[in-house]
Amino acid sequence: MTIERLKKKYDGKSVVKDISFEIPKGKIISLIGPNGAGKSTVMGMISRLIAKDGGNIKFEDKDLAKWKSKELAKRLAILTQHNNVQMKLTVRELVAFGRFPYSGSHLTAEDLEMIDKAIEYMELKEYENRFIDELSGGQRQRAYIAMVIAQDTEYVLLDEPTNNLDIYHSTNMMKMVRRLCDELGKTVVLVLHELNYAAFHSDYICAFKDGKIAKFGTVEEVITKEVLSEIYNVEFEIMKIAGKPLTIYY
Amino acid sequence: MEINAAALKEKRRMLWILGALVLLSIVFYMTIDVNLSNSKFLAFSMKLRTPKMVAMVVAAFAIGAASIVFQSVINNTIVTPCLLGMNSLYTLIHTVIYFFFGAASIFVVNAKASFLLDLVMMVVTATIIYGVLFKKTNYNILYILLIGTVLSSLFGSMQEAMIRVMDPNDYDNLLLTLVAGFDNINGEIIVLCIVLLLLVAFFLRKDIALLDVITLGKHQAINLGVDYDKCIRRMLIGVTIYIAIATAMVGPVSFLGLILSNLSRQLLKSYRHTYLILGASMIGMLSLVAGQILVEHVFTYAIPVSIFITLGGGIYFLFLLLSAKKG
Numbered sequence: 001m002t003i004e005r006l007k008k009k010y011d012g013k014s015v016v017k018d019i020s021f022e023i024p025k026g027k028i029i030s031l032i033g034p035n036g037a038g039k040s041t042v043m044g045m046i047s048r049l050i051a052k053d054g055g056n057i058k059f060e061d062k063d064l065a066k067w068k069s070k071e072l073a074k075r076l077a078i079l080t081q082h083n084n085v086q087m088k089l090t091v092r093e094l095v096a097f098g099r100f101p102y103s104g105s106h107l108t109a110e111d112l113e114m115i116d117k118a119i120e121y122m123e124l125k126e127y128e129n130r131f132i133d134e135l136s137g138g139q140r141q142r143a144y145i146a147m148v149i150a151q152d153t154e155y156v157l158l159d160e161p162t163n164n165l166d167i168y169h170s171t172n173m174m175k176m177v178r179r180l181c182d183e184l185g186k187t188v189v190l191v192l193h194e195l196n197y198a199a200f201h202s203d204y205i206c207a208f209k210d211g212k213i214a215k216f217g218t219v220e221e222v223i224t225k226e227v228l229s230e231i232y233n234v235e236f237e238i239m240k241i242a243g244k245p246l247t248i249y250y
Numbered sequence: 251m252e253i254n255a256a257a258l259k260e261k262r263r264m265l266w267i268l269g270a271l272v273l274l275s276i277v278f279y280m281t282i283d284v285n286l287s288n289s290k291f292l293a294f295s296m297k298l299r300t301p302k303m304v305a306m307v308v309a310a311f312a313i314g315a316a317s318i319v320f321q322s323v324i325n326n327t328i329v330t331p332c333l334l335g336m337n338s339l340y341t342l343i344h345t346v347i348y349f350f351f352g353a354a355s356i357f358v359v360n361a362k363a364s365f366l367l368d369l370v371m372m373v374v375t376a377t378i379i380y381g382v383l384f385k386k387t388n389y390n391i392l393y394i395l396l397i398g399t400v401l402s403s404l405f406g407s408m409q410e411a412m413i414r415v416m417d418p419n420d421y422d423n424l425l426l427t428l429v430a431g432f433d434n435i436n437g438e439i440i441v442l443c444i445v446l447l448l449l450v451a452f453f454l455r456k457d458i459a460l461l462d463v464i465t466l467g468k469h470q471a472i473n474l475g476v477d478y479d480k481c482i483r484r485m486l487i488g489v490t491i492y493i494a495i496a497t498a499m500v501g502p503v504s505f506l507g508l509i510l511s512n513l514s515r516q517l518l519k520s521y522r523h524t525y526l527i528l529g530a531s532m533i534g535m536l537s538l539v540a541g542q543i544l545v546e547h548v549f550t551y552a553i554p555v556s557i558f559i560t561l562g563g564g565i566y567f568l569f570l571l572l573s574a575k576k577g
Binding site: 047048049068069070071072073074077078079080082083084085086087088089090092093094097098100101104105129151 | 326
């Protein structure tokens with residue numbers, strides 16, 4: 001996926017200014033940056049949830065806007081932060097919606113197999129007949145990820161997947177993301193606030209500041225004292241743990 | 251294939267039971283106190299009761315379906331088209347037509363022409379007003395509810411203002427058509443209404459399946475490949491037509507949609523809109539026909555059925571609001 005000179009304005013105020021970068025296939029890319037830097041807006045535009053005001057997004061050599069929504073749904077999945085369902089829906093029924101782009105509401109035997117796999121993958125077997133609104137935040141988040149897995153797309157975009165999760169669940173979530181990439185060969189793009197999760201689990205990091213890309217590169221290139229202090233205006237210390245640069249700030 | 255065959259079977263069974271109950275109540279309504287031995291009496295009672303019965307069935311279906319669809323479109327279960335002023339808009343449009351064309355015009359004299367003109371104007375204005383309202387507020391339910399309530403009284407006062415300066419003869423005519431109720435059914439348009447209802451249902455049959463996905467929220471729906479804005483627009487047009495039909499035939503029944511949709515959701519606990527719509531319509535038919543039997547044979551027309559509905563619906567609405575707070 002290639003992004004060229006992407007722009008977005010809200011009420012005349014530029015929030016995304018001329019952003020260009022490329023998303024490498026089969027890797028985990030984390031978007032980081034302070035609040036209001038434009039990372040979630042960029043995520044929204046590359047997933048067609050938000051209309052862009054300028055620039056090009058090419059997905060598989062074709063303009064994103066020219067893709068049929070249904071075809072795109074088989075290639076690219078997005079999970080945003082706020083998901084509340086008013087319906088009485090069980091985990092299994094929710095996960096089954098992941099097959100909607102393929103079979104509509106008439107599921108095939110293959111769909112059922114994918115649904116079962118996704119539920120097992122997210123270790124949700126024991127909850128599969130529970131209603132979504134009766135689950136804890138962590139379980140619900142996992143159910144949504146299972147739906148995305150059932151959707152079986154090459155690209156998975158997650159907007160702050162660790163938001164509102166405790167340390168245990170967010171760590172598991174990040175490990176899960178790593179497995180999605182390593183075992184299932186998916187390209188995962190994340191918006192993250194926790195720098196250490198980004199540093200430890202991703203391959204590339206794209207750091208935003210004021211609607212522009214401050215730095216895009218491998219984890220080692222971006223997670224440095226100089227780059228981070230510049231972006232966040234806070235003093236940083238970098239430590240190496242398990243071969244990965246981790247940040248300390250206070 | 252189905253993901254949860256057992257639960258689905260149970261829901262289907264519930265719908266069948268409901269259907270049987272509806273049939274029973276209709277048969278009961280048609281035959282109670284009828285002198286079967288005399289064919290003239292029989293024909294007379296059928297002539298009196300058939301239009302009423304058909305109107306109740308049609309209204310229940312229109313209101314039940316419209317409410318379920320509308321709630322799913324804005325993702326909230328305590329809002330109905332009625333609450334946001336769709337009925338008052340219809341009344342207003344109807345009045346405007348009388349006001350400008352006068353009682354002698356074809357759009358007043360001919361019930362069908364009058365209804366069709368109402369319908370066209372209703373669809374145009376309602377899709378614009380509610381489409382813009384939803385988009386501008388970004389489906390924020392608090393704003394929608396607030397603006398909707400304001401709109402409702404705004405339409406009401408506009409209509410009242412018009413009535414005050416109207417020609418008394420026009421007014422007399424208008425009032426006759428405005429006070430439609432289950433005891434005073436606009437019989438001339440029944441066939442037209444049924445045809446329209448079926449046509450709309452046929453054209454929107456695919457969107458109903460999309461509605462299951464739309465209740466997951468806008469972002470999820472787009473993620474799963476639904477052309478969101480287009481689908482919402484089509485649904486809104488459908489809802490408007492259904493509400494217009496129901497209001498034209500039996501007049502405004504404020505809380506009926508709310509009761510039907512929520513009872514159906516509570517009973518079926520399903521996300522499938524075909525089931526929810528069927529459930530809501532059949533609960534509607536059952537309660538309307540049963541209510542009418544009570545009105546005609548127990549209260550001997552002393553209390554119209556709409557009073558029961560408004561009373562019960564008001565209490566039920568309060569109950570829903572208060573119990574939603576806890577959850």
